[in-house]
Amino acid sequence: MPELQVARLDGAQLFGRSAPLQVDLGCGDGSFLCELAKQFPRKNFLGIERLTKRVEKVRRKAQKIENVRVLRADTLFAVRHLLSESSVEAFYLLFPDPWPKRRHQFRRIFTRDFLDAIAAALEKHGVLRVATDQLDYFRQIEWLSRAHSCFEIADSHELVLPLTKFERTFREQGAPIYRLTLRKTSPVR
């Protein structure tokens, strides 16, 4: 099959400056993305979201925040084809769609292919931060992560992050939240 030719995003052009890039995958309403961008004005923040209405919402929220951009795209496509190799300092995958029914689980975003794409796009020692309220999904995420040769599991406790919209809801419901931080340790061969 011929290889897909797509122009990769140029961070400096997209943001009008060069700065470390952080990417929120499935950014939803963008509240987490915008809060984080305000906390770290020297970094660039990109949200990826596939639903048009949510992307429009994020655009409105981010209008006056200079270091935020949002892209309507599929997460795997964007990580694999639109981001350049070793260009991302941190990815966030916060409360990805859980697809709890067994027959739907093939739709879950976190797979070996997803991790391969993340490993290629992350810079040396870059991190992927994941959170979910679904224990069985979390176990699957942990298992896939431990089996991948490019990552080590890092300590997630040192960082206090803004709450996402879903996290706020889960906290109100008293639901457990499971977190994992992966650090890229090996170059992709």
Ligand SMILES: C[S@@+](CC[C@H](N)C(=O)[O-])C[C@H]1O[C@@H](n2cnc3c(N)ncnc32)[C@H](O)[C@@H]1O
């Ligand atoms: C459960 S919501 C969580 C949103 C946000 N991260 C939060 O915690 O509030 C999952 C989000 O991921 C988006 N999403 C799901 N699959 C996606 C994909 N393959 N590509 C891009 N966005 C996706 C959904 O549209 C939704 O906005």
